[in-house]
Amino acid sequence: MATDVSKSPEDGGIGSSVKTKARRYRELQFTDAEMAVMLISPGLLFLAVISYYPILDTVWTSLHQGSVLLTRSETWVGLENYQTVIDDDSFWNAFKVSMIYTFVSVPIEMVLGLGLAILINRNFRGRYVALGAILFPWALPTIINAEIFAWLFHGQYGVINDILVRIGILDETFSFLAKPDAALYSMLFVTIWKTTSFVALILLAGLQSIPSDLYEAAKIDGASKIRRFWHVTLPLLKPVILVALIFRTLPAFQVFGLPYGLTDGGPGESTTTLVLWAHRETFNSLNFSEGAAAANLITIMALIICLIYVVVLYEPEVR
Amino acid sequence: MSVRTRLQELREGKSRQFGEKVGFYFLIVLLCLVSFFPVLWILRTALMPPADVVQFPVTYIPESPTLQNFQDAFDQQPLGRYLFNSFVVASGTAVLCVVLGSMMGYALARLEFRFKLPILMLILVSAMLPFFGRLIPLFELALEYDFLNSYFGLIIPYTAFQLPFAVWIFQAYFKELPDSLEEAGRIDGLTHLGVLFRIILPVSAPAMATTAVIVFIFAWNEFLFALTFMSEQKMYTVTVGIALYGGQFQNPWGTIMAAVFMAIVPLILLLVLFQTKIIEGLTEGIGK
Structure with a gap:
């Protein structure tokens, strides 16, 4: 979490020395942007893994040869699976x-x-x-x-x-x-x-x-x-x-x-x-x-x- | 003369009003009858001895009511366990949605940062993604990481499904809070985190209740993922347990209806206790 925060784009400005930033963190004082990163990233990660990744994975799977349970086929077959469904x-x-x-x-x-x-x-x-x-x-x-x-x-x-x-x-x-x-x-x-x-x-x-x-x-x-x-x-x-x-x-x-x-x-x-x-x-x-x-x-x-x-x-x- | 006609007018107006009122209440009673009839019929069937259930023409009021069907429903299958499973999954989902949703909702409503709109869009669009399109990869993931037949195997996807709704409710709620609330906290020397925990958290109870109740109902009712992810009978949620019941017993309608009644009791309780909150939650942002 701490590394996340230090990467936040909003801080690290001109005079903000590392020391004061570290002190700020020690006193649990954060800028709006730092707070936002902390509050939003867990939920966003959730959505990325559970909602968006599966949609992409389904596209990938559909373009490869018959994957059966846990045996992922790597053979590209283009739209062949779609053809089978449509037929x-x-x-x-x-x-x-x-x-x-x-x-x-x-x-x-x-x-x-x-x-x-x-x-x-x-x-x-x-x-x-x-x-x-x-x-x-x-x-x-x-x-x-x-x-x-x-x-x-x-x-x-x-x-x-x-x-x-x-x-x-x-x-x-x-x-x-x-x-x-x-x-x-x-x-x-x-x-x-x-x-x-x-x-x-x-x-x-x-x-x-x-x-x-x-x-x-x-x-x-x-x-x-x-x-x-x-x-x-x-x-x-x-x-x-x-x-x-x-x-x-x-x-x-x-x-x-x-x-x-x-x-x-x-x-x-x-x-x-x-x-x-x-x-x-x-x-x-x-x-x-x-x-x-x-x-x-x-x-x-x-x-x-x-x-x-x-x-x-x-x-x-x-x- | 003029007095009489005015009286007459008044009387006519009143009788028309009365007629309208009768018509209106007739429709309301009809609505209630159509809506609540199935639940009355569930109860009627569940309270009848099995032999009385399978008769035609049907009897409308049980002549010799019995709780036998309820007993059977719990004996013939682990209905208590199903209810417990559903309760764990639904509560877990509600808690996780409240925690993550309130965090995201607060940030989106009250903090200044870049990419706010794209992030909000990303969250809301995920609510529109079809469930079946996500089922296969999530099933494979769950299989790979041993999440099948576990509570978290359902809680995690359910949370992702309902998180957009939770964020929506919380950000709408936090937007309405007056700025002076946070300012007062700042003047008292509280940090950002202090404001969040000491000031915002205590006043967000209404939004938490709305989110928790609706998310709970969703998770309690879900079937597609529960059927696919829970293959061991002792892990069935109540929707799966009831759907896969029957077949092995003859004329199990009385027992099924007893089980159905047990499965909807928690929902009826939530409706009675939180009706206003549920309606507010479902229609948040509509017409604004």
């Missing part, structure tokens, strides 16, 4: 599932979340309970949520079947999770149930930051409720909507626990998402090079989606 039909099936999952669930969550945020954006008795109802689905672990809904959707004894039969929508029990389309819809239902609340929380914070005099002004100008929503609320909420979109799309595109616990990717591969597929490919066959190639493809796709959002929605200096 695999099940990869494209997983891609399709992930795309449907993401781009059906996220827009629905946005609309419902906005409705919920507007509903709750006022003072009322029982607000604490309502906020609790919003937070609860967010706090549930995805995998446990999947187990819970696997039980609620159960084909023989599930309560959802019971309710639908009782109110006459179904004549007899239906195996939601055993039919490809129904399983995918069920998975969408579960994720919308769980994550709409998070969207609502983010948008609620956005709504509360809109100054009320803007509404007053619009009201005086004779704008109706609907016009105020379209011309005041929505434009001002745009940056917050962008944040919520990115916060939801990234995890949705990488979903793993929900299909793992709800359907195990089935029936067939109808609910196998990209990460579930890649996890299986990697850890069942222990072919880390192909797994790394798949991981990079997923990373690149996620980044492209975010980039599109930013290009479409970002406006520097709104207002």
Whole structure:
């Protein structure tokens, strides 16, 4: 630590003799820059090793011949691993599932979340309970949520079947999770149930930051409720909507626990998402090079989606 | 005449207000019902004798409630151990995130130094990196350095995942503190370190609570890394233990739901105790 500090760029100026610096240190007196180095370097080192190094390592692994567990292959094969992944039909099936999952669930969550945020954006008795109802689905672990809904959707004894039969929508029990389309819809239902609340929380914070005099002004100008929503609320909420979109799309595109616990990717591969597929490919066959190639493809796709959002929605200096 | 119409208007206005209120509370009740129904159903299933669980049409209220499922959940698998493992990993992650996050957050918010913006960007961008892209190299690292099936094998990556969030919360909190606080300390002859430990540390409790609670929930809930890194049953976290349960027993739904209930009790407690803090934390910086 001490050597770190002495290398700090801010000190070692003109007259600062070694003696006074040593004395300063002995008295535990540091400049801002020295303090910053001490406070920031441990965490930064952490991020370098655990977050940035693995991303680079995955790129390296993906460009070399089939590395299997701990036997690192040094043979450069270029994009061959990517070719193998791209030629695999099940990869494209997983891609399709992930795309449907993401781009059906996220827009629905946005609309419902906005409705919920507007509903709750006022003072009322029982607000604490309502906020609790919003937070609860967010706090549930995805995998446990999947187990819970696997039980609620159960084909023989599930309560959802019971309710639908009782109110006459179904004549007899239906195996939601055993039919490809129904399983995918069920998975969408579960994720919308769980994550709409998070969207609502983010948008609620956005709504509360809109100054009320803007509404007053619009009201005086004779704008109706609907016009105020379209011309005041929505434009001002745009940056917050962008944040919520990115916060939801990234995890949705990488979903793993929900299909793992709800359907195990089935029936067939109808609910196998990209990460579930890649996890299986990697850890069942222990072919880390192909797994790394798949991981990079997923990373690149996620980044492209975010980039599109930013290009479409970002406006520097709104207002 | 005019008095009567005004009264009428008033009454109409009031009844419209009343109608709106009824509609509003109807929606709130619906929201609560939809949100809390699963937890009620978990409890209902967990409290039923196994034979009653597998019946159709289903019974909504357990007729002869029993704690048998809870007993089974703890007997058939080391559920207590799973809960303990999760608790150790989640607390360890929360502590490490608070320590590192507060250090970095303080420096970024209150100190003058070069490269501040690039460092902040580096920290925040790391939050966007996909998890699966980091899983394979970290698994190999953990294997090489014998971190598989150990608490630190999970605490270390979890800390890295949540550190950007922790830094975000702390730097926002420290930015709001008045300058006079530090100045007073300086006048009293405290050094930089003295100011940090004697003045800043004691007032940062709210930010610490927010960070710790949310990081704890994240670590408690994580599944992908826990499944991959913990292969010995006695090291399973509760999410892994529950996900890999079943199969070996017939109709284990009552037992699974009892285990699920035990796994979410800590979360419910945290929500009840820290609701406001959690909401503040999740929405820090939104709309500013």
